[in-house]
Amino acid sequence: MILVTGGTGLVGTYLLHELTRKGRKVRALLRPSKKQYDVQKLFDCLPPDDNNRNGNIEWVEGDVIDAFSLQQAMEGVHYVYHCAALISFDPQNLKEMLAINVEGTANVVNACLENGVKKLCYVSSIASLGQAEKGEMIDENAKWKTSKLNSGYAISKYGGEREVWRGIEEGLDAVIVNPSVIIGAGCHRKATNQLFHGIRNFLPFYMPGINGYVDVRDVVKAMVLLMESNIKGERFVLNSENLPLKDFFAKAADILGKPHPHIAINPKILSTIAWLDEWRSRLSGTKPLLTRENVRAAMAKSLYSSEKFQANFDYAFIPIADSLKEAFRILEKNKKSVSVKHE
Numbered sequence: 001m002i003l004v005t006g007g008t009g010l011v012g013t014y015l016l017h018e019l020t021r022k023g024r025k026v027r028a029l030l031r032p033s034k035k036q037y038d039v040q041k042l043f044d045c046l047p048p049d050d051n052n053r054n055g056n057i058e059w060v061e062g063d064v065i066d067a068f069s070l071q072q073a074m075e076g077v078h079y080v081y082h083c084a085a086l087i088s089f090d091p092q093n094l095k096e097m098l099a100i101n102v103e104g105t106a107n108v109v110n111a112c113l114e115n116g117v118k119k120l121c122y123v124s125s126i127a128s129l130g131q132a133e134k135g136e137m138i139d140e141n142a143k144w145k146t147s148k149l150n151s152g153y154a155i156s157k158y159g160g161e162r163e164v165w166r167g168i169e170e171g172l173d174a175v176i177v178n179p180s181v182i183i184g185a186g187c188h189r190k191a192t193n194q195l196f197h198g199i200r201n202f203l204p205f206y207m208p209g210i211n212g213y214v215d216v217r218d219v220v221k222a223m224v225l226l227m228e229s230n231i232k233g234e235r236f237v238l239n240s241e242n243l244p245l246k247d248f249f250a251k252a253a254d255i256l257g258k259p260h261p262h263i264a265i266n267p268k269i270l271s272t273i274a275w276l277d278e279w280r281s282r283l284s285g286t287k288p289l290l291t292r293e294n295v296r297a298a299m300a301k302s303l304y305s306s307e308k309f310q311a312n313f314d315y316a317f318i319p320i321a322d323s324l325k326e327a328f329r330i331l332e333k334n335k336k337s338v339s340v341k342h343e
Contacts, residue, residue: 003077005029005064005108006084010184011123013039015081015220017046020056027058029073064104070111078118079227082108087153089293094152102159109167120174121223122164126212126237126304127154129178139305140235151293168233175226176235180304183320184216185327206246206261212239212304213248215323225313239304240317251321255328267299
């Protein structure tokens with residue numbers, strides 16, 4: 001039996017699709033506030049498979065910050081994929097991020113140890129690798145450096161990784177994946193979906209940053225390959241391409257038949273706008289549209305290497321242009337299905 005946490009998120013949903021497609025027996029942890037509806041909607045957008053139905057998943061109610069519910073969910077479980085996490089660049093969410101991403105991961109690790117789980121796969125992030133030196137290619141050997149430039153999300157994922165390494169020291173077989181910016185479309189307006197909805201409404205602006213990108217399908221396939229291998233006690237960067245943001249948006253614009261971005265944004269002006277929006281959100285009690293952490297991430301020039309994973313599995317990552325095409329296809333199909341239901 002396999003347990004998946006965060007099964008209604010982007011990575012978790014695609015992972016459930018991949019595991020059930022392969023005929024694996026899967027149990028998924030579901031928070032009381034979440035619903036399975038989005039999972040089935042995405043399954044309906046992906047290639048059909050007789051084995052691949054949401055009904056083949058055993059959903060159990062629980063939460064990673066509820067240690068007791070984890071103990072119950074892990075009864076009879078041999079393998080755990082820990083995908084649950086909170087992603088936010090709003091400083092007001094730091095406390096909640098630390099609770100879910102650090103304490104929640106500690107609870108998962110402890111439950112794995114107590115229940116004799118054979119192997120754990122933890123979905124970390126390139127954010128946990130810290131800031132790069134100018135022009136440096138970041139890989140699995142990167143060392144975390146304390147810096148005021150580290151986002152709250154990066155700090156929380158680094159803390160989560162430390163809990164997994166602690167579990168490894170205590171005898172848990174585990175692997176860690178550090179995906180770059182994950183490209184994929186779910187059936188809800190959050191995470192990377194917000195990016196795609198923004199691109200579709202095209203703005204002519206671009207920022208000078210460089211980042212790594214990887215297809216969500218590659219992420220879940222890599223996770224399964226690692227879990228079904230003899231590899232343990234290691235982490236792997238998952239990255240398809242390093243692209244300037246201008247080039248990334250240009251690829252998306254080509255797919256949508258829109259003009260390329262052509263107006264560079266002044267970082268100081270954008271930071272000031274973000275600062276003002278953060279204050280607006282605090283006064284109004286609403287979420288900020290832009291934060292200074294968003295701006296720093298967009299302006300950073302980070303390069304990532306996945307040579308270690310490729311060398312171990314002779315793996316070819318999906319080109320980002322193809323990833324974008326697939327993401328927009330799913331968004332369009334989901335948009336049409338919602339439209340039909342409302343008629």
